[in-house]
Amino acid sequence: MYKTAMLAKDLVAASSKPLVLSILADGESYGYEIIQKVRELSGGHIEWSDGMLYPVLHRLERDGLIDSEWKEADTGRERKYYFLSSDGRKALKTERQQWLAVHNTLSRLWKIKPVSI
Amino acid sequence: MENQTRFDLNTAIENWRQELAGQLNLASDDRRELETHLHEAVAGFQQRGLNDEESFWLARRRVGQPEQLAEEFVKADPAAVWRERVFWMAAGALAALFLFTTTTPLIAIIGYCFPSAGKIVDELTLSLMLWVLQIFGITFLIARGNMNLQSPLLASFIKDRFRFAIMTISVLLIAKTFCATIMLWVYVASRNVHGFNGGPFAFIGNYVFASLVLEPVPVAILIWLLPTQNRKTPKRA
Secondary structure (H helix, E strand, C coil): CCCCCCCCHHHHHHHHHHHHHHHHHCCCEEHHHHHHHHHHHCCCCCCCCHHHHHHHHHHHHHCCCEEEEEEECCCCCEEEEEEECHHHHHHHHHHHHHHHHHHHHHHHHCCCCCCCC | CCCCCCCCHHHHHHHHHHHHHCCCCCCHHHHHHHHHHHHHHHHHHHHCCCCHHHHHHHHHHHHCCHHHHHHHHHHHCCCHHHHHHHHHHHHHHHHHHHHHHHHHHHHHHHHHHCHHHHHHCCHHHHHHHHHHHHHHHHHHHHHHCCCCCCCHHHHHHCCCHHHHHHHHHHHHHHHHHHHHHHHHHHHHHCCCCCCCCCCHHHHHHHHHHHHHHHCHHHHHHHHHHCCCCCCCCCCCC
16 A cells, blocks of 8 residues: 655645535535545545635635525534535636646646646 | 543533634634534544544544634634624614613503503613613623524524515514504593603604614614625525
8 A cells, every 4th residue: 555645735725615616516515525525535635624624615605606505404403505606616617727727737747648628 | 540420422512612602703603513513523433433432532623623713714704703793783782772762652651551550660760671671681692692593583584685674674664653653642642641751743753863863773784794694596506
């Protein structure tokens, strides 16, 4: 088993926006589930401290990219669900282009096949 | 020596909640969200076979230190806490103004219907009582600053700004028209009502001033700062 380093702090901060927007593009979600999804999809390389996700969500909400609503969950307890807004969908498109541009630049340098943006 | 107390999950969560409530920079909605998260995290660890105590401590560590959390939340939205505080101050001011303008009709009614009671509960005592009550109420609201806005009744009331505005204004208008009518009626029916000095026009003048000039201010603040979670209709995928 090889072990790769955890993502650096500034990269975690920078990638939180596209990650949250992309997860919400698949449908509504709540804090705990978003963190679980990121942990799972990154193979454990991206580890968010749970309490730090909420400031990110609230900032995105204030910027009008996502909306939220308290709803009763199947557990009977209420949860605050987050949705992508139409502005968020546009923002995600931009984020996607920018991140893929970085990805492609690095790919060419590292002689990996770039993807089409 | 064995001195083990049984770990009680509910007590532990309640203590954690108290600790979080001590962070004055956290708005009530933030605290509620973090608490929900702690519950989810505890349940997640329990599902993986950990016992209550282990689950709680791991979840607590994951969520983070209350002081640190408060710091991060404030950085994300520095005005959130103040929005909440001003909201409750405006609510208190509105309640005080409303009670103040409805005290006189109340005393007039008591004085008219029960002349003997009217003498005992004179205007001064009653308004004093009401004022003390208001000051206690407002202090309590500001000190706590975390009224649960998610109680089902309130939640439907504040779901969106428009409905809130319509309902608040209609309730005020109905109550005020009712009070004013009663006042005039009592005045016409008996020209010598206990606790009601000064002509009807002086009263109506004050009444209109309070209703049209003073009360709309807190109402406007309330509508502006209404902590709605869902200002826009979410566009689902």
